[in-house]
Amino acid sequence: MEEVETAPDIFIRYDYPRLLDENRQAVAGFLRVPVETVVFVPNATTALNAVLRNFEWNADGKDEILYFSTIYGACGKTVDYVVDTRRGMVNSRPISITYPCEDDEIINLFEKAVATSKGEGKRPRLCIYDVVSSLPGLRFPFEAMTSKCKELGVMTVIDGAQGIGMVDSRLDELDPDFWFSNCHKWLHIPRACAVLYVPVRNQHMMASTVPTSHGYVRKSLRNSTSGTGSKSAFVSNFQYTGTLDFSPYLCVKEALAWRNDVVGGEDILQEYNINLAKTGGRRVAEILGTEVLDNKAGTASDCAMTNVRLPIRIAKNGSNSSAAEDESVLTEDIVNDVAQWMMDTLVRDYKTFIVVYSHGQHVYVRLSAQVYLELQDFEWAAETLLELCARVAKREYEGHI
Template sequence: MDDVKSLPSKDIILQRESRDDGRPSPEFGKPMLQNFLFDLSYRNLNHGSYGTYPREIQKKLRHYQDLAESKPDSFIRYKYPLLLDSSRAAAANLLNAPLDTIVFVPNATMAVNTVLRNLQWNADGKDEILSFTTIYGACGATIDYMVESNRGLVSSREIVLTYPCEDDEILSLFCAAVETSRKEGKRPKICLFDTITSIPGVRFPFEAMTKLCRDFGILSLIDGAHGVGQIELDLSTLDPDFFLSNCHKWLYVPRGCAAFYVPPRNQGLIRSTVPTSHGYVSKMPKRANPLPVGRKSAFVKNFEWMGTIDNSPYICVKDAIDWREQVLGEERGIREYMQNLAREGGKRVAEILGTEVMENRKGTLTQCAMVNVALPFRINTSASKTDSTASPKGERLGTSNARNSGEISISESIKIELSLRGGAEADEYWLPEEEVLGVTEWMQETLIRDYKTFVVVYPHGHRLWTRLSAQVYLDLEDFEWAGHTLHELCQRVAKGEYLD
């Protein structure tokens, strides 16, 4: 885990005088924008969803595509595998993993599907897949599909998490779930968990969870979609059973590309790629393979070719890692800037909104480059459209209708007035639960249409929150702008504009 100290806000925008190698330190913040491809009118505050890549990497991508078109067979059959191996080696070095454990797939969801679809479930029907309610939605849907399609051979068990919470609470809930599963005659076989969850965007205690899985004899499947390029990762020390991480999010690799790690002890479990292709080693009579024969392991060879698609992003991984070192400096410096900017920027946004940052007592949730800030809206889960006592949409906390209905607590019903930048007052409002989806959709669409930016707005723990991403091309001014923009947007919601 990175030992990153919070810096005073004024120091966030200052750069080191020189790098460890003696070269001038990069100037992070707005000067770094010249290296990227953003529209000049757009502020990219949501790097976490889709990532981006520099102009130089775009040139590399197109160069490889041009090579493929100039001599298709020569490049695809013979040159591409060599370039792929170079990128695999670069990723393995960054992740501190043996080369023969690292392959590439299009995205993290594909890697999760690859693991779960390859596992063999016991005929007694006792196997269980454990996960948390905060895992990525597509991964949760994959678990649902595995349960439904295997018709009684495997079941699932979700562990409910509500943030902010302490890491120890998460670990205790996991231990309790394992105990309950076994008492019910089930067999916890594999657990899917994150390095950094997507929503909320918080750091998960994946190191301790991996050890617990090992102690319990449960396979660990780590969704590190937000891992590589954002936090330090050492897979040899971590030693998970399966690990995956999107390179196109925080590592500046073109979409889509994910590193997929399987240690030798488990490679025999992953017999097929998704979809199955030429590398599959069948128990049936051997089929002809039109691709060149190599001396690589069956696992590596299996993932070298998964059908005819544009694999150019895979071979950009080495270029992206080289660019980071040459232009941005050491990985630790990149992480420090982003994590400190997320912390300090999140505090600024919370000050402007009169709310708070999602954090626990030990400060572990914000040990990443994303930050979650509460919006001034509470969710009333008991109000409904047919309930005559429900208060009007967007009504302030503390109005008589809301208090008299008994649907919110006295502490919630007190009007919250906080002194903000510019002397503004902040009111907290409450929303009936059935209005939440409409409000969040309206806010996100309005951010794009009227403000030329985007942040994720989502409900969690009976409140609305927003998730912001820090990056080397952003600075504190961007977060302050985001705070004022969100403050204005929340006022528009409170006036009922989302109902128009």
């Protein structure tokens, strides 16, 4: 920031493009892909918007976007927007999943959705799925999904917002059609910074940035080589999209060096976080008297987040379900409002933030492991949550929801 404020014109026009390329080169090496396939955008939602808003749909109205019910909220809204504004050219097909479920079950549900789509005379063009879903915070079988999409001729749009820096991100082996990830989460880059990967074979689809800016080229004049100097049209397009704070993009190279030189390397960092999440999750469940959300194979928890059930049960509206001695019962119509009250109370009274959410017939919390945390931090969270659940049992939320 000091450099750009000292000489804004010189920095933005001359220094920034060079430094940006250096950081693109660093993240490309980390992902094991060519540098010409990666660009930076502010966040994962912007990346998905760039992909979906640029996608050209067939005029016959048969195209479909497939996605899972665990899609991140903003991404789901983006799908809705595209469907609403493309005048009947494309529709969406959600695939409902409820955990705990096995990886094979998820793949089978996807296969059935594709078969149903085709059976109805539709055309499943692309599928959006996560590396690690947000709610619940579980590892999605993205490798198997990518293989299955290729087998069935469905393009892959992988939301890795919770991905880079948390789990292996070897895109050379995965070979998705589109992939993006927030760098300001697990890679420890200042907000806002995300990387968008588009292989050369699909870059002709990315005509515009979001918002459209200096790099846009009219369709009648567009070709695969148009760009700035030696850079491709794709890279040139995303290099400068207006006067924004691009400084987070220039921190990627140093962050990757820190992870290697100070922490000891990516394998050590990821192993520490995943082990802490697993150990911490079990300890929290022990204190709460509940259990960790996982599948039987244990693959869903192979990430740096853990989801623990709270001693709160969800009952259908109008039912007469009674609570066990160590749990509370909330009806379906108020559970989300109470979850919001719990999060607000955690911030106000305990000076922390923990995600509280409902899934299936239960209420869970999502906890994250980071290199600066230890098991005792999870134990503190558990004791805090235990106290908060006691306040729910006393119905302290009444009058506040």
